[in-house]
């Protein structure tokens with residue numbers, strides 16, 4: 001591999017309905033810091049619906065935006081995205097590629113890394129450049145007990161970065177950059193057949209102000225219907241521990257924790273969740289935590305502002321009745 005062929009920092013901009021996810025602006029902010037040290041250009045790539053507005057990425061610091069247009073890109077289809085992005089990266093040869101560690105970014109980035117035959121550091125919390133011009137990717141390890149500093153030998157150096165870790169890049173409406181349309185690759189997905197669609201909340205859980213989360217103590221459909229009703233009354237969304245995601249009660253996009261989403265709502269209601277370190281890693285920064293659990297020694301009570309020892313099947317109906325009558 002000839003490392004000198006690789007130049008620039010590429011930020012993958014995630015979008016939904018043509019609206020860029022804020023994590024992309026956070027990545028552009030970090031890219032701007034790195035580019036000053038590397039003296040490297042900042043590129044961004046976005047795949048999205050027809051007539052999408054991409055200038056916002058220029059205002060946030062990208063010097064050149066590449067975009068692929070097509071309504072099929074409005075669905076988060078990893079394989080379709082992967083085929084397009086791998087082909088593009090092979091041509092552009094950026095030295096660094098950054099993805100948001102969102103639900104989609106976490107699923108997409110490893111596929112791209114594998115398509116490129118390069119390494120990937122997932123869930124980074126910081127990035128720095130060392131004296132050899134190498135990217136040092138920093139991420140918590142061993143249940144957040146140490147901060148690992150990781151360098152990849154392969155190029156491009158790829159990382160996913162947690163959402164809300166950096167400030168968004170400032171918006172400069174006078175910024176000038178280049179916008180280049182690239183053609184979509186011819187790809188037909190013969191690998192996936194949809195056999196069951198798991199219902200997922202349409203609101204992004206990482207943006208919600210109220211999260212009503214359920215764990216193994218709620219493992220019935222009736223229990224999750226109650227959580228949905230409570231979330232609706234509070235203007236929030238339903239979250240979950242990994243256990244119930246694995247049991248198929250709720251989509252993985254709603255998982256909170258170390259291997260799920262990191263949330264910081266104003267109110268987090270943990271229902272029938274024990275409070276394993278891997279769950280707490282994703283919600284401990286919530287402003288107010290209410291825990292409902294039958295076991296008074298459940299670790300979730302150690303971080304709760306309000307703890308209720310009791311059965312959710314007795315407590316939640318009362319709470320829902322009270323809120324419904326307001």
Ligand code: FAD
Nearest residue numbers: 215216217241242257258259260272273274279293294312
């Ligand atoms: P449990 O630990 O079984 O707790 C259920 C709780 O419900 C108990 O405290 C019980 O007292 C209470 N309960 C039972 N019935 C009732 C009732 N009727 N009313 C009220 N309370 C009741 N987990 C995550 O959540 N997110 C992650 O991202 C995540 N990532 C992981 C990554 C790795 C590498 C590993 C190894 C594990 C990860 N886990 C994650 C799993 C984690 O370790 C725990 O196993 C999981 O969080 C436990 O889920 P839980 O609290 O729902 O279940």
